[in-house]
Amino acid sequence: DTGVSQDPRHKITKRGQNVTFRCDPISEHNRLYWYRQTLGQGPEFLTYFQNEAQLEKSRLLSDRFSAERPKGSFSTLEIQRTEQGDSAMYLCASSLSGNSNEQFFGPGTRLTVL
Amino acid sequence: AQKITQTQPGMFVQEKEAVTLDCTYDTSDQSYGLFWYKQPSSGEMIFLIYQGSYDEQNATEGRYSLNFQKARKSANLVISASQLGDSAMYFCAMRRNSGNTPLVFGKGTRLSVIA
16 A cells, blocks of 8 residues: 545635545555645644544534545545635545554645635 | 644754754643654655653654653654755644544744755
């Protein structure tokens, strides 16, 4: 396994359009996280899954955002009716359960909303 | 709530010298973990080192060591023998150990290594 992959790497869309991002975690990892990173900031937590269950959602995750991990493997993050403020890098990470286990990050999807 | 503070927006270091990147944290939890990640210009986040709150010894991983001072709530990253490839953004992060919560990140420090 070569690590966490994300698709697409870049997405440019017009305000009001819907976009969907995909994350494929490391195969044996049961935890999957979504973060958002804006310019000059550290990543901010959006939501995470343990297997197929979505365990926590940040207040940053408005009603326009939805995430799924239907079979406990890959995950999708959808943003409906995009706004210019949604422009950011969307990072996916995966890990094994356990307190000291580090999260392995994917290369990110850079979203630009025009 | 947990909070990470990185007060150095940018740092410069001469190649082959050591450098310390500062990180302070705030939490009311007794059990927690501290992490450092490196983010090169390509954008991927690379895990560097981990320190658990109950670990008595400071963590080390090759040229990276974590200077953990629990009473001061600080977790500084020390990079020894800096290399040009160390130029990147460095993020300190923490997580609560109970409930397996996600990471909370600081704003980062941009390290530039000069030849």
